[in-house]
Amino acid sequence: xxxxQFVAExxxxxxxxxxxxxxxxxxxxxxxxxxxxxxxxxxxxxxxxDAPYLYVKRMVTNDYLSWRHRRAAREIAVERSExxxxxxxxxxxxxxxxxxxxxxxxxxxxxxxxRAALVMRYYEDYSDxxxxxVLDCAESTVRSQLSRALQTLRAHEIARSATLGVQx
Numbered sequence: 363x364x365x366x367q368f369v370a371e372x373x374x375x376x377x378x379x380x381x382x383x384x385x386x387x388x389x390x391x392x393x394x395x396x397x398x399x400x401x402x403x404x405x406x407x408x409x410x411x412d413a414p415y416l417y418v419k420r421m422v423t424n425d426y427l428s429w430r431h432r433r434a435a436r437e438i439a440v441e442r443s444e445x446x447x448x449x450x451x452x453x454x455x456x457x458x459x460x461x462x463x464x465x466x467x468x469x470x471x472x473x474x475x476x477r478a479a480l481v482m483r484y485y486e487d488y489s490d491x492x493x494x495x496v497l498d499c500a501e502s503t504v505r506s507q508l509s510r511a512l513q514t515l516r517a518h519e520i521a522r523s524a525t526l527g528v529q530x
Contacts, residue, residue, distance in 0.1 A: 363409060363414070364405075364409070365401070365402050365405040365409065368405075368409065368414060368415075368418075369398060372415050372418070373394070373398075375415075376394050376397075376398075376418065376419065376422060377390055377391065377394055379419060379422060379481070379485070379486065380393050380394050380422050380426065382466075382481045382485045383422075383423065383426050383477055383478050383481045384426060385466040385467070385469055385470035385477070386470075393422055393425045393426055394422060396425060397418060397421045397422050397425050398418075400421065401418050401421060419496070420495075420496050423478055423482075423496050423497070426474065426478065427474055427475065427478065427497075468515055468518055468519070469481075469515070471514070471518065472511050472514055472515070475497060475507055476507045476508075476510055476511035476514070477511070478496075478497060479493055479497065479504055479507040479508050479511065480507075480508060480511045480512075482496060483508055490504045490505060
């Protein structure tokens with residue numbers, strides 16, 4: 363498969379994945395664009411692999427976890443955590459969108475590796491072994507990252523519920 367065909371078939375999935383781990387559509391687009399530019403230069407080697415999509419996805423994950431995007435990710439996490447406090451709870455046609463945005467805001471407060479592990483588990487349905495391979499760590503580390511991420515999300519939800527209960 364050529365590079366152009368690969369991009370045509372996989373761009374939407376890469377953008378969806380990147381948006382899920384970054385919690386920001388624009389940062390996700392930047393990361394995917396940077397990764398695809400690098401992948402194009404190496405496409406002869408990448409395209410010959412058994413699973414070029416998984417390799418490119420790992421490039422996206424690594425680019426997200428790299429130092430170049432740490433500042434942007436911190437800024438987005440702060441903005442998203444503020445957004446989570448203002449999500450309307452009334453039933454209307456935009457509920458699905460609002461809940462998705464609220465979940466992104468909750469996930470944005472997590473450390474980057476926890477966020478990546480959580481997205482790979484629940485968005486991409488990866489096993490511990492697959493996540494460990496992408497994050498280049500032990501399976502026990504993956505389980506630990508997921509446990510901490512879920513614990514943090516639960517604590518934030520309890521605090522949010524308590525705040526909403528006081529305001530009622």
